[in-house]
Each structure stands twice: as structure tokens, then as C-alpha cells.
Amino acid sequence: DTSTEVVLNQYDVALYYGVPFLSTLSDDMLNVEFGINARVIQLEGTMTNAAITSTKSVDAVVPMLYLGAQVRPIDSLALEAELRMLSIGGNKISDVIARLKYRPMPLVFIAGGYRQEKVEVDESSLLADITFKGPFVEAGFEF
Secondary structure, eight states: OEEEEEEEEEEEEEEEEEOTTHHHHTTTSEEEEEEEEEEEEEEEEEEEETTEEEEEEEEEEEEEEEEEEEEEEETTEEEEEEEEEEEETTEEEEEEEEEEEEEEETTEEEEEEEEEEEEEEEETTEEEEEEEEEEEEEEEEOO
16 A cells, blocks of 8 residues: 655745836736746655655745736726746746636735646656646735
8 A cells, every 4th residue: 555645835936027008008908017936846745655655855946937917807807817937957837827806995806717837846856747727716915
């Protein structure tokens, strides 16, 4: 009998810039932004088989390119898309998000969408090929 446990934590730090004058020219209906993103990945895998347990872990920082777009037909409603991706050595990540965001009042939003993230890690004798995908809901403050 074999059991496997995988723990993946990740954090993003991004710097991005909006395409100049696009929002102004479109009367705040369209915004496109681009930049760089640093994704910090902490991955640990443990495999247990009979009396033997093996654990491998890796911490990696993967630089990524960022592209985002928002279409806002009215002030309280927006369709948004984000793409983060890059391939460096054996580490490959792509992260695609599409969401519909509603702002019921200033600074507050609720949203729902779909996300697909693919992570391939080849570091320090640890190999991982993981895909996460599915719908999501979120709520928060935006200022």
C-alpha cells in the first residue's frame, strides 16, 4: 500500500503598468496592463510505501510575464482576464484566470470565474507536473 502527500504553497509579487491613455480613450471601459511577476513556490512531496517514507522539498522563485485586461461596460460590472507565464530551465508555470467582477458599493467586490494553473518543477531531483483548474468565487476590497 502506497500513499502520497503533496503540499504546494505559492505567493505572487507583481509590478505592472497600464497601457497609457487606453482607459481614458475608452471612457474607462477598457484597460490593459503588462508587467513582471515573481512567483515563490514551496513544494513538498512525501511518499510512504510499506515501512519506507521519502520526502523531497524545494523552494523556487520563478519569474513570470504578466498580462491583464479588464472590460467594464458599466461602473459596477467588469469582465477580467489575467495571464501569468514563463519557462526557465525545468521550471514552467502558466496561470490563466477569467472572472466576472461585481462592485455592489465602492471599494467592495464579489466575483466568480475560472482558473487553470499548470506547474512543472524540475529542481534538486524533485519532479512535479501539476494542473489545477476549476471555478472559483471571491470577495474583497479594492482601492
